[in-house]
Amino acid sequence: MNRKLASLILEEPHIFRPPHHSLESHFIRLHMQALQESEKAGAAWREALQRRRLVHLLSSAQRIPFWRNRIGQEKSTRLESLPVVTKADMQAVAPEERATISTVRKHAIPTSTSGSTGEPLSFFIDRRLGARHVAHVARITGMHDFQRKSLVLIWPTHNPNPLFRGHFFTIRSAKEARMHYEHLCALISRPDTLVLGLPSSIHCVANVFTAEKIVARPQALLTSGEPLTSESRALFEEVFAVKPVQYYGSRELSVMAHECSHGRYHENSEDVIIEVVDAAGKECPAGAGGRILVTGLNSMISPFIRYEIGDHGVRHSDPCPCGSTYPSFSIVGRASAAAPIALRDGRTILPYQLTGVFNRRSAALRQYQIVHTALHIFRVRIIPTEHYTKRREAEMLAELNELAPGCAFSL
Numbered sequence: 001m002n003r004k005l006a007s008l009i010l011e012e013p014h015i016f017r018p019p020h021h022s023l024e025s026h027f028i029r030l031h032m033q034a035l036q037e038s039e040k041a042g043a044a045w046r047e048a049l050q051r052r053r054l055v056h057l058l059s060s061a062q063r064i065p066f067w068r069n070r071i072g073q074e075k076s077t078r079l080e081s082l083p084v085v086t087k088a089d090m091q092a093v094a095p096e097e098r099a100t101i102s103t104v105r106k107h108a109i110p111t112s113t114s115g116s117t118g119e120p121l122s123f124f125i126d127r128r129l130g131a132r133h134v135a136h137v138a139r140i141t142g143m144h145d146f147q148r149k150s151l152v153l154i155w156p157t158h159n160p161n162p163l164f165r166g167h168f169f170t171i172r173s174a175k176e177a178r179m180h181y182e183h184l185c186a187l188i189s190r191p192d193t194l195v196l197g198l199p200s201s202i203h204c205v206a207n208v209f210t211a212e213k214i215v216a217r218p219q220a221l222l223t224s225g226e227p228l229t230s231e232s233r234a235l236f237e238e239v240f241a242v243k244p245v246q247y248y249g250s251r252e253l254s255v256m257a258h259e260c261s262h263g264r265y266h267e268n269s270e271d272v273i274i275e276v277v278d279a280a281g282k283e284c285p286a287g288a289g290g291r292i293l294v295t296g297l298n299s300m301i302s303p304f305i306r307y308e309i310g311d312h313g314v315r316h317s318d319p320c321p322c323g324s325t326y327p328s329f330s331i332v333g334r335a336s337a338a339a340p341i342a343l344r345d346g347r348t349i350l351p352y353q354l355t356g357v358f359n360r361r362s363a364a365l366r367q368y369q370i371v372h373t374a375l376h377i378f379r380v381r382i383i384p385t386e387h388y389t390k391r392r393e394a395e396m397l398a399e400l401n402e403l404a405p406g407c408a409f410s411l
């Protein structure tokens with residue numbers, strides 16, 4: 001592929017979408033080739049690409065009042081001069097008011113964050129970007145002939161995106177893993193499968209496979225959303241016969257970066273800009289820790305510009321020993337960092353299961369905090385609303401005790 005065509009595909013991913021489902025793998029390949037061309041073109045070429053895409057994003061966002069009020073009418077592309085936008089800023093207005101209305105009806109898929117770290121944020125994703133997302137995932141794995149149907153997604157919360165229907169599994173417990181065991185086994189055993197999900201959800205599946213003495217061999221295994229413990233890493237290598245790779249992703253912005261063999265995360269520069277900033281929103285010097293902000297160059301329907309995603313990182317300025325010329329950073333603290341919690345009977349539980357009890361009752365709770373004070377002891381602090389009742393409290397305690405038998409919860 002020549003560089004001019006690559007540049008066009010990278011800049012206007014919405015245009016390069018399959019007109020028919022049967023052509024999708026062809027378009028995934030097109031996006032993959034464009035990404036490969038960008039890799040060869042070098043850092044300066046990609047910086048210029050980012051600048052052009054940013055101009056386009058800002059002028060599109062300026063048509064949406066929510067964004068115009070924040071970023072103004074300026075043509076400046078200095079990100080640093082724009083304000084930081086938090087999840088709370090966005091939650092204050094309806095998702096339609098943060099979106100390009102004309103495009104919404106035709107191409108938008110309503111979705112939301114999982115709510116694992118607080119109240120879910122609703123927004124729209126662009127149906128036309130399916131092939132691009134899959135191409136990014138494929139690039140991380142180095143797989144060349146890749147189709148969407150090769151994906152198997154394993155997460156703890158439901159994903160309303162219809163693009164993944166039939167390949168998306170919501171798994172929070174050994175029971176749910178067992179329920180889907182046969183279907184998962186059939187899908188993962190195909191030679192071209194890529195498994196993608198949350199380590200603790202995949203852990204549930206791996207445990208069932210171990211009990212059934214099955215070694216499934218997907219071509220690749222990508223994990224995200226929480227730290228990959230050495231225990232999970234070893235289990236996955238044994239059960240799936242492949243080395244897991246961590247990536248930095250979100251519902252809002254898809255694949256943002258991935259971990260290299262030297263433990264650094266490399267920015268997915270064609271589609272996102274990642275900043276590490278101090279309390280004033282100014283870029284941190286290399287080596288200093290700060291808040292991670294993300295700008296989604298593809299997010300034309302629901303823009304995310306200098307969006308504070310809730311994680312902390314450190315920017316590296318020296319070249320990565322792995323040889324990649326993509327900007328690199330380390331994640332030092334994650335809002336979503338959550339290791340599985342051990343129960344008395346030897347099982348583990350995901351923190352999402354506990355937070356779900358409270359997230360489902362947002363009308364009755366203004367805020368809550370779960371403090372894991374000792375191995376099997378939890379203290380829950382709540383700020384109730386006027387809808388809070390003793391009956392609701394008893395229901396919540398009953399659910400918590402059912403989820404984590406033998407643990408003590410004080411409210």
Ligand SMILES: [Zn+2]
Nearest residue numbers: 260264320322
């Ligand atoms: Zn590297």
